[in-house]
Amino acid sequence: MIMDHNTYKTYLKNQYLHKIRPLQSVNSVISAFQQKIDIVETELSESESIFYKMTIINYVNAHNNNPIKNNLDNLNFVSYAIVRNEKSDHYYNAMKKIISDDERILIIIESQLNEITSNCEELKVDMLIERGINASHITQETPEFFAYLMLFDTYNKN
Secondary structure: OOHHHHHHHHHHHHHHHOOEOOOOOHHHHHHHHHHOOEEEEOOOOOOHHHHHHHHHHHHHOOOOOOOHHHHHHHOOOEEEEEEOOHHHHHHHHHOOOOOOOOOOEEEEEEOOEEEEEEEOOHHHHHHHHHHHHHHHHHHHHHHHHHHHHHHHHHHHHH
């Protein structure tokens, strides 16, 4: 079934409005996920550093016009690895075609920007849902609000 734009927006609100979480810090998200899976702060291998460098570039470019721009040189990126075990099987299985047995799922955060990402799309969606959204986006029904609701729709289709 194909929906027009406004119908889809209405569907998203009706379907997922009750699941919205208030915006949390990335450190809170890490803490929440440490209750579910084993996460360790890590140094990156040479091959993993490519993902890290691209992440930094993306974050800096995304925040170039923000008031925080003056502090972009002082950002503190922290990388974590997801320990491969029964708790994390779900995420590693989702990435089977992409990573080999010796590669890891990574999470990179920057707490000043309140940004979090992962090289595992499924984990990234889960973390963004957990992180929540600013109340002003909800009341103004901004594109960010609908993008957040779409995360739930994506999650339900997987």
